[in-house]
Structure formats: structure tokens, C-alpha cells
Amino acid sequence: xxxxxxxxxxxxxxxxxxxxxxxxxxxxxxxxxxxxxxxxxxxxxxxxxxxxxxxxxxxxxxxxxxxxxxxxxxxxxxxxxxxxxxxxxxxxxxxxxxxxxxxxxxxxxxxxxxxxxxxxxxxxxxxxxxxxxxxxxxxxxxxxxxxxxxxxxxxx
Amino acid sequence: xxxxxxxxxxxxxxxxxxxxxxxxxxxxxxxxxxxxxxxxxxxxxxxxxxxxxxxxxxxxxxxxxxxxxxxxxxxxxxxxxxxxxxxxxxxxxxxxxxxxxxxxxxxxxxxxxxxxxxxxxxxxxxxxxxxxxxxxxxxxxxxxxxxxxxxxxxxxxxxxxxxxxxxxxxxxxxxxxxxxxxxxxxxxxxxxxxxxxxxxxxxxxxxxxxxxxxxxxxxxxxxxxxxxxxxxxxxxxxxxxxxxxxxxxxxxxxxxxxxxxxxxxxxxxxxxxxxxxxxxxxxxxxxxxxxxxxxxxxxxxxxxxxxxxxxxxxxxxxxxxxxxxxxxxxxxxxxxxxxxxxxxxxxxxxxxxxxxxxxxxxxxxxxxxxxxxxxxxxxxxxxxxxxxxxxxxxxxxxxxxxxxxxxxxxx
Numbered sequence: 001x002x003x004x005x006x007x008x009x010x011x012x013x014x015x016x017x018x019x020x021x022x023x024x025x026x027x028x029x030x031x032x033x034x035x036x037x038x039x040x041x042x043x044x045x046x047x048x049x050x051x052x053x054x055x056x057x058x059x060x061x062x063x064x065x066x067x068x069x070x071x072x073x074x075x076x077x078x079x080x081x082x083x084x085x086x087x088x089x090x091x092x093x094x095x096x097x098x099x100x101x102x103x104x105x106x107x108x109x110x111x112x113x114x115x116x117x118x119x120x121x122x123x124x125x126x127x128x129x130x131x132x133x134x135x136x137x138x139x140x141x142x143x144x145x146x147x148x149x150x151x152x153x154x155x156x
Numbered sequence: 157x158x159x160x161x162x163x164x165x166x167x168x169x170x171x172x173x174x175x176x177x178x179x180x181x182x183x184x185x186x187x188x189x190x191x192x193x194x195x196x197x198x199x200x201x202x203x204x205x206x207x208x209x210x211x212x213x214x215x216x217x218x219x220x221x222x223x224x225x226x227x228x229x230x231x232x233x234x235x236x237x238x239x240x241x242x243x244x245x246x247x248x249x250x251x252x253x254x255x256x257x258x259x260x261x262x263x264x265x266x267x268x269x270x271x272x273x274x275x276x277x278x279x280x281x282x283x284x285x286x287x288x289x290x291x292x293x294x295x296x297x298x299x300x301x302x303x304x305x306x307x308x309x310x311x312x313x314x315x316x317x318x319x320x321x322x323x324x325x326x327x328x329x330x331x332x333x334x335x336x337x338x339x340x341x342x343x344x345x346x347x348x349x350x351x352x353x354x355x356x357x358x359x360x361x362x363x364x365x366x367x368x369x370x371x372x373x374x375x376x377x378x379x380x381x382x383x384x385x386x387x388x389x390x391x392x393x394x395x396x397x398x399x400x401x402x403x404x405x406x407x408x409x410x411x412x413x414x415x416x417x418x419x420x421x422x423x424x425x426x427x428x429x430x431x432x433x434x435x436x437x438x439x440x441x442x443x444x445x446x447x448x449x450x451x452x453x454x455x456x457x458x459x460x461x462x463x464x465x466x467x468x469x470x471x472x473x474x475x476x477x478x479x480x481x482x483x484x485x486x487x488x489x490x491x492x493x494x495x496x497x498x499x500x501x502x503x504x505x506x507x508x509x510x511x512x513x514x515x516x517x518x519x520x521x522x523x524x525x526x527x528x529x530x531x532x533x534x535x536x537x538x539x540x541x542x543x544x545x546x547x548x549x550x551x552x553x554x555x556x557x558x559x560x561x562x563x564x565x566x567x
Contacts, residue, residue, distance in 0.1 A: 027566070054553075063565045066229050067182035095230040095553055096293040096354070097270050104353030116353060118230065 004045050004124045009084055012076045013041055021075040022049065024061030032057050039074060047074065047088060047122040050103055054117040062120055066090040072122060075130070083130035088122035171258065174526045181530050185562050187264055188233045189529045191245050191256065192509035193472075195238025198222065198247045205249035211268040212275070212291065215329070216322065217514055222247075225254070225266040226293060232556025233266070236513065269293055272354055274347040279340045287330045289344035294356045294553050296348055300382060301335040304363025306439025314426055314437045316473045318515030320363060335362070335378065338385035346389050357554040358386065361400035366443055375401060376408045383416035393417050398549050400424060400468070403444055403452035409459045420549035421460045424468035425449050428494035428505070435479045450498065457502035463546040467498065468558075471507030471532050472524045484528045492535040499543040505536055506550055506558035529559065536560035541567050 005013070012018050023033035036058075042048035051059045065072055074086040094100040095118050104116045129135070139146060175186050198206075198221055206213070212223035216236055225233045225247070238244040246257040247266065255262045270293070275286040290297045299319075307313025307320040348355060360382065365375035379399060387395065394417045403423040404412060412418060427433040430446040440449065456465045474480050474487045481487035495505040509529055512521045537560045540547060548554065552562040 060566050063229065067184060092228040093230045096226070097267070101351070101353040108352065 005041065005047075005086070005127065008082075009076070009086070009127055010041055012078060012082050012084060013039065013047075015078060017078060018082075019075075019077045021077070022058065023073040023075070024058055024065065025070065025072075026057065026061055027064060032061055033075075034058055036074075039076075042121060044121065046091070047086065047124060049120050049122070050107060050116060051118045051120055052107075052114055052116060056117075059117060062090050062093070066093065071125065074122070077130070081131055081133075083132075085128045085130050086124050087126040087128075088124045090120055091123045092121040094119040094121070168525055169527065171263075171526065174530065177527065178530050178534075181534060182229075182563070184227050184229050184231055184264070185533065185559050186526065186530060187256065188227065188231050188562070189509055189533070189559050190258075190526050191233050192235045193511055193523050193526065193529065195242055195244040195511060196221075196235045196247055197237060197240070197244045199249070202247045202249045202254060205254065206268065208271075210271055212271045217325075222268045224269050224292075225256075226269065227264060227266060230293075231552055231562055232269075232293060234557050236511065238511070272348060273351045274344065277347055279343050281337070281340055283332060283340055284330060285344045285347060287332055288336055288340050289348065291348070291355070292556055294354070295555065296345060296355050296358045298336065298341055298358070298360045298382075299362060300341070300360055300378070301362030301365070303334050303365065304439075305366045306364055306437075306443070308363075310439050310442070312439035312442060313517075314440065314470075315517040316426075316436065316470050316476070316510060316512070318513040318519075321515035336382075338382045341382060342385040342389060345386055349389065356396060357549065358395070358397040359400065359555070360397070364402045364439070364443075366402075370405060370408065371443065372402050372404055372408060376404055376412065380412065380415050383412075383418055387417040390417065394419055396549065396554070398422055398554070403449050404456075405452065406455045406459070409452075409456050413459050420464040420466075421456050422466050422468060422550065423449070423453060423456070425453070426468070426470050427474050428469055428491045429474055429481075432474050432480055436473060436476065453498065453503045454501040462502045463504075464549065465502065466504045466506055466547060466550055469505060469507045470510045471529060471559075472510035473518070475524045475528070476510075476518055476521050484524050487524070488528065488531055488535065491532065492539065495536055495539050499539045499545055502543075502545070504540050504543075504545040504547050506547060506555075506561050507532055507536060508557055509559065533559035533563060537563040537567070540564065 020036055020039040021033050022036040023031055025031055036049045038050040040048055053059060064070060071087055071089050074088060077083040100119055103119050107114050107116050171190055175183055206222050213220050214223040219237060221237055227233065248255055248257055254266050254268060256264045256266055272291045277285045279285060279288060302320060304313060304320045313320060366372055368374040379401060397419045399418055400422040427436050433446045434441040453465060453467050474491060475484060481490065498505055510523045512518050512523060547561045547564050550558065550561055551564055
């Protein structure tokens with residue numbers, strides 16, 4: 001399947017120096033944001049990540065999102081200033097099968113202490129460029145009232 | 157997507173109507189229940205798409221079909237082909253994927269259970285490994301003995317149970333011994349574990365054997381031998397495992413715990429009401445009794461620990477005609493009250509979905525409504541959560557046949 005993400009976002013996702021944060025929501029509405037460096041682009045054009053703990057809060061929140069059609073947010077941030085937020089919908093989880101076992105073998109090679117609970121599939125719904133300059137320029141165009149007057153004052 | 161033949165619905169509320177009354181219940185678990193309740197029918201196109209090199213094939217009543225399915229949330233659906241008059245879901249193969257179809261509409265994409273690598277191999281004694289130890293998506297299954305004293309000696313088998321009949325057929329077909337040899341089982345498990353990431357649990361069960369110095373000693377002795385042989389495969393003294401067996405005495409349970417690496421213990425009471433238990437499970441009632449069964453479960457908690465002991469019920473069989481509860485409301489109230497009593501003492505209850513099977517005495521009866529099963533699954537999970545009990549060893553992944561423990565994924 002063709003990627004639903006732009007080449008720029010895909011490049012950011014692929015960069016090992018990118019920080020990847022997955023934010024989910026609990027039953028009580030509490031946000032839960034954690035680093036998930038395993039986030040990557042799957043062959044199906046969706047985002048995939050490896051969940052190592054069956055009982056983790058993220059895993060439970062992901063199950064809840066899948067069951068009740070909820071969304072999650074992924075932030076990709078690089079020290080060079082690139083930053084995007086991807087809103088997505090968990091649509092599938094692999095707990096067995098070829099893809100699961102392939103990740104399991106690779107994970108165990110890189111970390112012999114690790115186990116794998118699941119491989120989550122997140123369908124991207126919307127991507128927002130979070131780069132500070134881009135966000136500032138967009139706000140200036142769409143909300144010209146949102147600024148302090150001293151920024152517009154003539155230099156004395 | 158293409159629709160297949162439209163099947164008239166039974167005289168009951170539609171799936172959407174039932175689910176609409178339970179907005180907090182996951183749709184995928186409701187689908188699982190409904191498929192289990194009504195059964196399946198594989199279309200010719202679906203059967204043609206089944207790949208025996210990748211999918212598990214099972215035999216039931218002389219018919220070969222894909223063993224079972226997975227939904228996209230990892231939920232297992234263990235369901236059997238049913239005749240058209242039971243209004244089964246269709247499984248078709250459309251646009252490169254297997255799909256579940258109800259009344260001509262695609263309701264979900266499904267995957268067939270993947271076949272493990274050891275399935276094509278044979279034991280040193282020449283038995284097909286897949287018939288000695290079968291596989292679920294993440295579990296190794298050992299149906300150790302096709303003999304059940306209640307069914308085969310007393311003719312007092314549980315009235316819903318087709319297993320002695322079914323497993324006798326399988327054993328004849330594959331020339332398997334009535335009771336599996338521990339060495340054969342050990343060899344299969346060692347082979348299965350060569351596939352990394354494939355299994356998380358070992359489940360052992362078989363029919364009841366009451367003989368012995370103390371009643372059930374013969375059954376216990378066999379399981380101890382079997383578990384010790386399996387234990388030789390592992391580097392740790394204890395390993396994730398579940399024994400579903402008769403209700404052993406305290407002395408027997410201590411032996412089971414101390415002499416093996418078993419992780420958890422289950423003894424199925426089947427029906428949580430004494431009067432219905434006596435009718436539905438006459439052999440169990442005669443040899444053990446309802447109250448003693450419950451007491452033995454509670455005593456097992458002291459030995460195996462909270463969260464490691466449960467009992468299974470055949471959800472819905474308590475409504476069986478003519479002596480079951482006259483209404484679903486009464487059946488539900490009585491069942492949950494008893495589950496609450498057990499939970500207070502550390503025993504958690506899981507349910508299967510009763511779908512009357514050929515080969516059982518109840519084969520011509522009808523299972524209760526989808527609404528009933530949704531309330532039952534929710535009720536059992538609420539009780540479990542309220543008492544802080546876990547069901548890790550019998551959950552969506554370690555087992556996959558209990559809608560209530562599917563819900564424990566959020567606990």
C-alpha cells in the first residue's frame with residue numbers, strides 16, 4: 001500500500017535521531033504520553049510500533065481506542081527543528097503470525113531480555129507540521145489579532 | 157464488496173439493536189460472541205482460499221475446515237460450522253481477505269489461525285505432532301485423554317459436552333492412544349518451542365478419571381507425570397501453564413503444586429447453580445457434588461495463589477430447556493451471585509459461549525440471546541475487577557475462548 005505520509009514525514013520517521021512520542025487516552029480521559037522509538041512506517045502504509053508490555057497503560061489505551069474508535073497522537077521531533085504531529089486511529093494489532101514473529105526475532109537479537117506483546121497498526125488520519133516557524137506563520141495568516149501590540153510598534 | 161446469499165434472521169433482536177443497548181461493550185467482542193453462538197459457514201470461495209501450508213485445518217464430525225479465526229484486535233473466535241437453520245455467519249474470501257458476513261453484509265475482516273512449523277512433523281513413535289499437541293495462536297493445547305469416567309462408565313456425562321464423542325473419533329482416525337504418552341507430548345513441545353515468539357502458554361486437559369487410592373488419584377498421578385516430562389523442556393522450575401482437571405482434594409493439590417512446574421489450576425464447575433448443576437452434570441454431581449466442587453476450588457487458592465485459580469462455566473447452558481432457568485434474567489442473577497461468592501474467596505470465573513453441538517445430549521437445544529451473553533461477560537469481568545482478581549493465564553491470548561476474559565485487557 002502507498003504511504004499516506006509525505007516523503008518529508010517519512011524521512012523524519014526514519015531518522016534514528018528523531019524522538020517519537022505516542023500519546024493515548026485512558027478511560028478517565030487522562031492523557032498518557034511515552035516515547036516509542038520503535039514507531040516506523042509499515043508495509044501497509046500505516047504506522048507500526050512494538051509494544052513490549054502486555055499490561056502497560058499504553059497497551060490498554062490502545063485496545064480501548066481500537067474497540068471504541070478512539071484516536072491517538074504521535075509527535076515526531078528532531079533537534080534540527082523538524083517536528084510533526086500525526087493524529088491516527090489504531091486499526092489492528094498483531095499478536096501472532098509472520099509479521100509479529102519477524103519483529104520478535106529482531107527484537108530478541110537486539111535485546112535478549114526483551115519480550116514482545118504486540119505490534120500495533122495505526123492509520124494516519126491527519127498530519128500537522130509542528131515546526132515553530134511554520135506554526136507561527138500559519139497563525140499570523142489565520143489569526144492576525146493574536147499578537148501583542150508592542151511587536152507592531154514603531155521603533156523609538 | 158460483493159454480498160453473498162441473504163439468510164433470514166431468527167426471531168430475535170438484530171445485532172445492531174442489541175449492541176445499541178450496550179454502548180460500553182466492544183463491538184468486536186460482541187461479534188465474537190454472536191459468531192460462537194450462531195456458528196459459521198465457509199463459502200466455497202473461502203475454502204478454496206484456505207492454504208494448508210499456512211493455515212490450521214481441523215476435523216469436526218468428519219468435516220475439514222479452518223480451525224478458527226482472529227479478529228483485528230487479536231481476539232480469537234473459536235467457532236464451529238453449523239447448519240443453515242441456526243443462521244450461521246458466512247466466512248467468504250473477498251478482495252484478497254477472509255471476511256465475516258451476516259445477512260449479506262461484510263461485518264469484519266478476519267484472519268485464519270496460522271499453522272505452526274511443527275504441525276507437519278511426527279513424533280519418534282510415529283504420531284502426527286499436530287494431533288498430540290494442537291495449537292492456538294499463542295497456546296499449546298494438550299487434550300491428554302479422551303476417556304471420561306462420567307461419560308464412558310456411568311453414562312452421566314455433562315449433557316452439553318461433545319468432547320468425549322469427538323475426541324474418540326479423532327483418536328480412532330489417527331490411531332492415537334486413549335491417553336497420550338508423556339514422552340510424545342514432551343517431544344512435541346520441544347519442537348514447538350523452536351519457533352520463536354509463537355507460544356505463551358501450555359494448556360492441558362482431559363476427561364475425569366475417578367479411580368485411585370483416593371478418588372481422582374489416577375488422574376492426578378498421570379498429570380504429574382505429564383507435567384514433569386513437560387517441565388524437562390524448560391530451564392525454570394515453573395512455566396506458564398494451565399491444567400484444567402477434576403477438582404482435586406487439598407492433599408492432591410499440594411502434590412500437584414509441589415511436584416510439577418504448573419502455573420495455574422482450573423476445574424470447571426460448568427453451571428453456577430446447584431439444582432441445574434445436578435441436572436446438567438450428573439456425573440460431577442454424583443461423585444463430587446456442587447458444594448464440594450466449590451470448596452475444592454477455594455482451597456486451591458491457598459495452594460496456587462490468588463489469580464492462579466479459576467473455574468469455567470458453559471455460559472448459557474443454565475437456560476437449557478426444560479429444567480434450566482425459566483428466564484434469562486433469573487439465570488443471569490443466579491450465575492453472577494455465585495460468581496461473586498467465588499470471587500470473594502479468590503476464585504475467578506470465566507465463561508464459554510454455549511452453542512449446542514452434535515454429539516452432545518443437548519444438541520437440539522437453543523442457546524440464549526446475544527444480549528444475555530453480553531450481560532454475562534460484562535458481569536463476570538466486573539466481579540473480577542471489583543475483587544482485584546487477575547485472569548492472566550486464561551485471557552484473550554493465553555486462551556481466547558472466554559468473552560469475559562477478553563474484556564480483562566482493559567483491567
